[in-house]
Amino acid sequence: MIQPKRITDNFLSLAAIDSPSYGERKMADRLTAALKELGLSVEEDGAAEALRGNAGNLFARLPGTGTPLLFTGHMDTVEPSAGKKPQLHPDGTVTSDGTTVLGADDLAGVTILLEALASIREDGLPHPPLEILFSVAEEPYDRGSEVFDFGKIRSREAYVLDLNGKVGGAAYAAPSICSFTVTIGGKSSHAGFAPEKGVHAIAAAARAIDKLKMGCVDGETTLNVGMIAGGTATNIVPDLCTVKGELRSYSHAKAEALLDSVAGTFSRAAVSLGASCKMESRFGCRAYEISRSEPVARRYADACEKAGVQPDFFRTFGGSDANQLNQHGIRSLVISSAMYLPHTCREYTRVADMAKMAEIVRTMMLHA
Numbered sequence: 378m379i380q381p382k383r384i385t386d387n388f389l390s391l392a393a394i395d396s397p398s399y400g401e402r403k404m405a406d407r408l409t410a411a412l413k414e415l416g417l418s419v420e421e422d423g424a425a426e427a428l429r430g431n432a433g434n435l436f437a438r439l440p441g442t443g444t445p446l447l448f449t450g451h452m453d454t455v456e457p458s459a460g461k462k463p464q465l466h467p468d469g470t471v472t473s474d475g476t477t478v479l480g481a482d483d484l485a486g487v488t489i490l491l492e493a494l495a496s497i498r499e500d501g502l503p504h505p506p507l508e509i510l511f512s513v514a515e516e517p518y519d520r521g522s523e524v525f526d527f528g529k530i531r532s533r534e535a536y537v538l539d540l541n542g543k544v545g546g547a548a549y550a551a552p553s554i555c556s557f558t559v560t561i562g563g564k565s566s567h568a569g570f571a572p573e574k575g576v577h578a579i580a581a582a583a584r585a586i587d588k589l590k591m592g593c594v595d596g597e598t599t600l601n602v603g604m605i606a607g608g609t610a611t612n613i614v615p616d617l618c619t620v621k622g623e624l625r626s627y628s629h630a631k632a633e634a635l636l637d638s639v640a641g642t643f644s645r646a647a648v649s650l651g652a653s654c655k656m657e658s659r660f661g662c663r664a665y666e667i668s669r670s671e672p673v674a675r676r677y678a679d680a681c682e683k684a685g686v687q688p689d690f691f692r693t694f695g696g697s698d699a700n701q702l703n704q705h706g707i708r709s710l711v712i713s714s715a716m717y718l719p720h721t722c723r724e725y726t727r728v729a730d731m732a733k734m735a736e737i738v739r740t741m742m743l744h745a
């Protein structure tokens with residue numbers, strides 16, 4: 378049986394632990410103990426070293442018979458997160474004290490998974506082999522799962538509990554997300570005495586940015602320049618300008634083409650003013666799409682209906698560990714984790730919604 382009281386206690390104690398990206402040590406220790414208590418074997422990988430954080434990804438297994446199934450959540454939370462103080466309200470809503478995020482993203486997802494595992498164990502019901510992945514550093518675009526050894530995973534299907542919005546939600550498609558940094562090198566010179574001897578790095582950047590189509594590039598692609606820095610004094614022609622941005626698209630090919638085009642625009646603008654230009658980029662997420670008729674989607678829809686919940690499939694324009702899993706051939710759906718207004722200090726969750734999702738996850742775990 379799903380136990381709302383246990384969900385409440387677990388969530389309040391997990392959300393009270395500070396667990397910023399790259400600083401998930403306490404959370405990893407707590408979850409290792411919790412998973413072992415539930416009868417799972419747990420191993421921690423070398424992500425701490427690889428990412429210069431203090432904890433690795435946790436990978437846990439519960440033996441069973443049949444086709445294995447993977448469930449995941451992430452251990453890190455966005456800032457501001459130091460000193461989180463979860464507040465339980467009489468109606469079962471949980472918020473922060475207003476000065477930090479709550480961390481329901483993704484500790485509600487983690488709590489849901491622990492509850493489903495606990496109830497299965499208590500009831501002694503047969504189940505397939507279950508695999509659990511709790512990743513570190515998901516928020517900085519899947520840094521943790523990116524270094525995970527996917528060869529350890531036997532499951533070919535997975536559910537990522539990391540979606541905001543109402544119970545029953547599922548994201549069947551997600552975009553490629555690429556972040557980039559352009560460094561434009563000019564030449565400094567006194568702006569009053571000899572401006573003609575300088576090469577204006579900021580002007581070159583401005584020329585390029587003016588030519589870029591920002592915002593919605595087409596129906597499934599966006600581009601944004603979000604940060605710009607450069608110059609050292611008002612009376613010096615700036616010799617350096619750094620521009621940071623990101624682009625997203627449901628089509629990976631379109632994302633790659635847009636990245637090429639952005640690089641070309643900066644390069645031409647720099648050359649036209651005699652400046653140099655260098656671009657670094659990283660695809661943190663790669664686009665995927667799951668069909669409603671695939672077993673991984675049907676299993677979720679069936680479990681929702683059994684719980685009296687209307688399944689709601691939609692596309693998300695955000696990334697998650699499902700991007701990494703799908704890239705490694707594990708068909709993955711991101712499903713609701715009973716979190717609302719994540720990445721704000723008004724973030725909240727509801728005990729009843731966590732309980733409902735735990736019921737849905739439990740059903741999927743039992744009938745893989």
Ligand SMILES: [Zn+2]
Pocket residue numbers: 451482483515539
């Ligand atoms: Zn998340």
